[in-house]
Amino acid sequence: xxxxxxxxxxxxxxxxxxxxxxxxxxxxxxxxxxxxxxxxxxxxxxxxxxxxxxxxxxxxxxxxxxxxxxxxxxxxxxxxxxxxxxxxxxxxxxxxxxxxxxxxxxxxxxxxxxxxxxxxxxxxxxxxxxxxxxxxxxxxxxxxxxxxxxxxxxxxxxxxxxxxxxxxxxxxxxxxxxxxxxxxxxxxxxxxxxxxxxxxxxxxxxxxxxxxxxxxxxxxxxxxxxxxxxxxxxxxxxxxxxxxxxxxxxxxxxxxxxxxxxxxxxxxxxxxxxxxxxxxxxxxxxxxxxxxxxxxxxxxxxxxxxxxxxxxxxxxxxxxxxxxxxxxxxxxxxxxxxxxxxxxxxxxxxxxxxxxxxxxxxxxxxxxxxxxxxxxxxxxxxxxxxxxxxxxxxxxxxxxxxxxxxxxxxxxxxxxxxxxxxxxxxxxxxxxxxxxxxxxxxxxxxxxxxxxxxxxxxxxxxxxxxxxxxxxxxxxxxxxxxxxxxxxxxxxxxxxxxxxxxxxxxxxxxxxxxxxxxxxxxxxxxxxxxxxxxxxxxxxxxxxxxxxxxxxxxxxxxxxxxxxxxxxxxxxxxxxxxxxxxxxxxxxxxxxxxxxxxxxxxxxxxxxxxxxxxxxxxxxxxxxxxxxxxxxxxxxxxxxxxxxxxxxxxxxxxxxxxxxxxxxxxxxxxxxxxxxxxxxxxxxxxxxxxxxxxxxxxxxxxxxxxxxxxxxxxxxxxxxxxxxxxxxxxxxxxxxxxxxxxxxxxxxxxxxxxxxxxxxxxxxxxxxxxxxxxxxxxxxxxxxxxxxxxxxxxxxxxxxxxxxxxxxxxxxxxxxxxxxxxxxxxxxxxxxxxxxxxxxxxxxxxxxxxxxxxxxxxxxxxxxxxxxxxxxxxxxxxxxxxxxxxxxxxxxxxxxx
Numbered sequence: 001x002x003x004x005x006x007x008x009x010x011x012x013x014x015x016x017x018x019x020x021x022x023x024x025x026x027x028x029x030x031x032x033x034x035x036x037x038x039x040x041x042x043x044x045x046x047x048x049x050x051x052x053x054x055x056x057x058x059x060x061x062x063x064x065x066x067x068x069x070x071x072x073x074x075x076x077x078x079x080x081x082x083x084x085x086x087x088x089x090x091x092x093x094x095x096x097x098x099x100x101x102x103x104x105x106x107x108x109x110x111x112x113x114x115x116x117x118x119x120x121x122x123x124x125x126x127x128x129x130x131x132x133x134x135x136x137x138x139x140x141x142x143x144x145x146x147x148x149x150x151x152x153x154x155x156x157x158x159x160x161x162x163x164x165x166x167x168x169x170x171x172x173x174x175x176x177x178x179x180x181x182x183x184x185x186x187x188x189x190x191x192x193x194x195x196x197x198x199x200x201x202x203x204x205x206x207x208x209x210x211x212x213x214x215x216x217x218x219x220x221x222x223x224x225x226x227x228x229x230x231x232x233x234x235x236x237x238x239x240x241x242x243x244x245x246x247x248x249x250x251x252x253x254x255x256x257x258x259x260x261x262x263x264x265x266x267x268x269x270x271x272x273x274x275x276x277x278x279x280x281x282x283x284x285x286x287x288x289x290x291x292x293x294x295x296x297x298x299x300x301x302x303x304x305x306x307x308x309x310x311x312x313x314x315x316x317x318x319x320x321x322x323x324x325x326x327x328x329x330x331x332x333x334x335x336x337x338x339x340x341x342x343x344x345x346x347x348x349x350x351x352x353x354x355x356x357x358x359x360x361x362x363x364x365x366x367x368x369x370x371x372x373x374x375x376x377x378x379x380x381x382x383x384x385x386x387x388x389x390x391x392x393x394x395x396x397x398x399x400x401x402x403x404x405x406x407x408x409x410x411x412x413x414x415x416x417x418x419x420x421x422x423x424x425x426x427x428x429x430x431x432x433x434x435x436x437x438x439x440x441x442x443x444x445x446x447x448x449x450x451x452x453x454x455x456x457x458x459x460x461x462x463x464x465x466x467x468x469x470x471x472x473x474x475x476x477x478x479x480x481x482x483x484x485x486x487x488x489x490x491x492x493x494x495x496x497x498x499x500x501x502x503x504x505x506x507x508x509x510x511x512x513x514x515x516x517x518x519x520x521x522x523x524x525x526x527x528x529x530x531x532x533x534x535x536x537x538x539x540x541x542x543x544x545x546x547x548x549x550x551x552x553x554x555x556x557x558x559x560x561x562x563x564x565x566x567x568x569x570x571x572x573x574x575x576x577x578x579x580x581x582x583x584x585x586x587x588x589x590x591x592x593x594x595x596x597x598x599x600x601x602x603x604x605x606x607x608x609x610x611x612x613x614x615x616x617x618x619x620x621x622x623x624x625x626x627x628x629x630x631x632x633x634x635x636x637x638x639x640x641x642x643x644x645x646x647x648x649x650x651x652x653x654x655x656x657x658x659x660x661x662x663x664x665x666x667x668x669x670x671x672x673x674x675x676x677x678x679x680x681x682x683x684x685x686x687x688x689x690x691x692x693x694x695x696x697x698x699x700x701x702x703x704x705x706x707x708x709x710x711x712x713x714x715x716x717x718x719x720x721x722x723x724x725x726x727x728x729x730x731x732x733x734x735x736x737x738x739x740x741x742x743x744x745x746x747x748x749x750x751x752x753x754x755x756x757x758x759x760x761x762x763x764x765x766x767x768x769x770x771x772x773x774x775x776x777x778x779x780x781x782x783x784x785x786x787x788x789x790x791x792x793x794x795x796x797x798x799x800x801x802x803x804x805x806x807x808x809x810x811x812x813x814x815x816x817x818x819x820x821x822x823x824x825x826x827x828x829x830x831x832x833x834x835x836x837x838x839x840x841x842x843x844x845x846x847x848x849x850x851x852x853x854x855x856x857x858x859x860x861x862x863x864x865x866x867x868x869x870x871x872x873x874x875x876x877x878x879x880x881x882x883x884x885x886x887x888x889x890x891x892x893x894x895x896x897x
Contacts, residue, residue: 009037011088018385021366022083025076035077040084043095049074049106067114067189071107072196078103079151083363086356087385093352096359100149107199108138108157109245111189112182119182124169126178128162136161136179136216137246138186141206145240146324150355152362152369154201155190158241159183159216162248179216201368206237219255226259232272235260239308239315240324261316267515269312271470273305274413293354293361294370298402300358302409303351306330309412310338314548317589319575327351337551343408350401357398360385423480430459443487451496455479458500467508474513478503478523482516485524489531498530498537506544515547522550525600532603534870535660539596543699545589546596560594560615566622573630583630584691587623588698594619595660602868609857609864610832616658621649623692623701624666624747631687635680644672645681645718646748647688648756650708655742655830657860659867663703664692667743671721671752678718685718708739721755728763734776737763738812744828761826764819777813778895781805794874795884797863802884804863806891807831807856813894814838831856844890851886858883 008016008026012033016023026032039048056070082099085091116136126134141156143149161179166172191202207213208225217225238260243249280295294300307329315321320332330348334341360382361369373379379391388394426439433452440448458464467475482503486496506512516523526547530537540546569590576583598615601607607615624647632643651665652658668685670677692701709715710727719727728740740760745753788799798804811834819825822841825834832853839849862880863873891897 008033009040011040011084012036015084015087018087018360018381019083019363021363022080025080029073029076031073032077032080036080036084039077039081040089043085043091044078044081044099044102046102046106049078049103050110052077053106053110064114064118067111068192068194069196071111071189071199072194074107075103075199076197079366082151086359087363093355096151097143097148097355100151100153101144101147104140104144104149104155104200105244107190108140108155108186111186112136112138112245115185115189116182119178119185120169122169123167123171123173123178125167126161126165126175127168128165128175132163134161134163134165134175134179135246135248136182137248137252138244139252140240140242140244141237142240144244145242146326147242148325148355150362151359152366154203154368156203156206156237157187158204158207159186160219160222160246160252161216162219162251164218164220176214176216176218180214183215206234219251222252223255226255230259232269233276235269235312236273236276236308239311239322242324257322261312261322262511263316267313267511267518269309269511270413270518271474271514273309273312277302277305277413291372292370293358293372293398296402298350298405298409300351300354300370302405303330303347303354306339306347306409306412307333314338319572339408346404347408350405353397353401354405357382357386421477421480421484423483426483427455427459427476427479430455432456440483440487443483443492445487445492445496447493451493454497454500455483458504463504463507471508471510471513474510474517475503475507478513478517481520481523482527485527486531488524489527491531494534495527495531498534498541499527501537502526502530502541502544505541509544512544512547515551519551522547525550529600529603533599533868535868536596536599536603538870539592539599539660543592543596545698546592549593549596549600558597560597560619562615562618562622565590565594565619566626569622570626573626577633580630580634581696584694584696585698587626588696588701591619591623591701592699599660609860610830612864613652613657613659616660616662617653617656620653620658620664620702621746624649624664624688627688627691628684628748631684631691634687635683637676637680639674639676639680640672642749643670643681643684644677644749644752645670645684646750646752646756647746648743648753649746650739650743651705653746654744655828657830659864661867663705665705665708666746667706667709667724668718669721669724669752669756670718671749671755678716678720681718682716689717708736721752721759724756725759725762728759729766732763734773734816735780737816738777738780738809740764741812741815742808742828761819761823764815764826765823767820768817770817773813773817774895777809778897781809790874793877795877795880797859797866797873797875797880802880802887802891804856804859806887807835807852807859810852810887810890810894811835811838814843818843844893848886848890848893852890855883855886859887 012022012026016026026036052074053066053070056073057066060066060069078099082091082096086096128134137160139145139158139160141158143153144155144157149155159179161175163175165175167175167178187202187204190199192198204215205211207215208217208222208229238256241256241260243252246252280301290296292299304326307326310333311321311329314336318336321329323329323332327348330339330344330351333339334344339347358370361371361373363385364373364378364381373382376391383389383391383394386394388397423439426436430436430452433449433456436452436455437448440451445451464472464475482499483496486492486499489495503513516526526540529540529550569587572586572590573583576586595616598607598612602612628643628645628647632638632645646669648654648667648669649665650667652662653664653666668681668688670681672681674680689704689706693704694700706717707713709717710719710724710732728736740763743756743760745756784805785799785801788796790796790800796803808831811831815825815834818838818841822837822843824837825841827833829837835844835849835853835856838844839846859880862875862883866873866875
């Protein structure tokens, strides 16, 4: 066993020059040199630590007697091992922090088990009123919870137990008393300084009510505290909360998660975090600690704040962001468009640099310090330990890293509304409509008085005057900027009106105001969208959670990855099982977000009407396909593991021409011989329809129309495959066969979908009398025109002669009349492709088919333009005349009228 420095391994001798603590321990602990010589070639793990403790129990005489000295010697060995590995063997930062975290976990669990056993022997097991054994859950907070513990850190703990009750021994005490005694003894076992030193300083101030609160609390008390008294900084602290021991951790997690992670985006966290950071900055300045690498400008805490503010903002919706380690959180931000990859790389490098420097400061004397040394000798040691030629070189590198952090911190937490705005007076004095009218006129508003009167009405409304002060300050900061961005759009008056509709809808929701206040680029994008589309403005006002989409410019040019979207949404819905209400909301939120992304691309001119319809139709198919299993799980009596059930889509969805606000025309089919099948699948169909059409807090997915099922509204809501075929072959009207030309399988059992397609083709290929078919089609078309065509001079893009319905009827007639001889007409390929095929087959002139296809595209484009601005599909006839003429010509060619 070595006792002289020259008998120690070279890495130990190298490291002891840079750590007075290591040198003292090697000299004072005769067993340490041999232990280090044996261990420094590789990291220490949990099993190594447990073997060390078991061996010390023999030396010190059993678990009770060995507890304190064994834990302290374990800490000496682990810390000295890390010092050598870090300073002489180039251990990664992750090894250092993980080993220290494991040391804390092993120490806590070992001390707990020994101390609890003694208390149980005296008082019996703590029990709930129903006789269930109770346990102490030890929650690690801060860097311990995040598995980022530094080498001389204290540990932040919270003690929780599930239920009140009493112990079951001869001497009865309450569960609270039992766990309070256990908690106090655990703190002493770790915190007390003995002749062997100390294991960890223990800090309990993060518990409910801090130092003035009870040492331990039960689940009910904790939950009540979160609801009634929990503060913003405690949400920040609980992000890293992790149960170190205790089996009922999932129950505790379910209590803490709603407090920490809000259900919706929480941009108000930026202001709360900014205020917390300002308090820290004031304390640093008061104590003259600018050279503190943790709390000073550009220090470790600022990097942690950057990561954690986005966890608070988005963690409720994005479960992946609920991870605890700082570097893991940062790594998730680029793929979400929150920070750039370069920014995260720079912050990661700075974090590693600062944490390595922090450890070297602590290696000197095992002191819990983050301050740079003032003595020249210590400065030289730190510079050498960090790999620099001298201390000024180290300071230069440190200043560069801290500048990176400060710049990123300011970009995230800087308050854009701190400076005065030139239009502040226009809003502050909004009730002076004459002055406001003049100000709006100077900005280019065409109806300034209307805008001024609207602003005055908002400013003097009880709704505004009753806003809480913190929300009103955000409201006031936002209004001048809203007036300014609206003025810069092509239609400033309409844009301002729509923006004011939005702000009145979100006026009491500070998080949304904070988003627009914090991110001027988001406000500009909102204004651009509202200027371009009245429908988009209304959609955003109904679903303000979508404001977050305006932060990420990548949404403008990223092609949807529907396979990934489906997989991610399916996983999220499964994780929420059995919370049906939340599943319904999440599905709506995700659907709305995808629709909104497509809308932004559409307005930017990046999507054709056809491509947009393809995307919207695929999105609807995904929603349908994910809805079925969720509803099936909720059928109490299921006669098979998977339903033999499918959704058939007709109309816009069936033809893959879905628009933003299109209904879903759907039919439910099943193929199952079980006696109870019809009843079970009726329930499934009803649940599915309710799931899709119900209005929840997150809105609605779709309006659904089930009237195209056999026998319409008087028919059963679900139909067997066999009954469906029989109806189509024997009883269906011609118009129902017309509808079948645009029908397809959308979701559910694919075998049923394939069988449906065979039936569809069989029906479409029935031999028909062309004269009788022509008469039926013309009669139905006349009926529709009489009911819907324009009664004024405007042209109805859908219903009037030469419009969209005419194109659809032409194609349906050609498909029904000629599929018997030409099977290729049965494909559900879309109207444009079917026109081309009909031309190639010689059923209609090729040139006229192509011209009609172009007309169909143009009519759809015009209809889409009208819907984007929430207008009726009726326009000046001259605007559509060129598109109408080929349709009317083809109509005359096919029908002779």
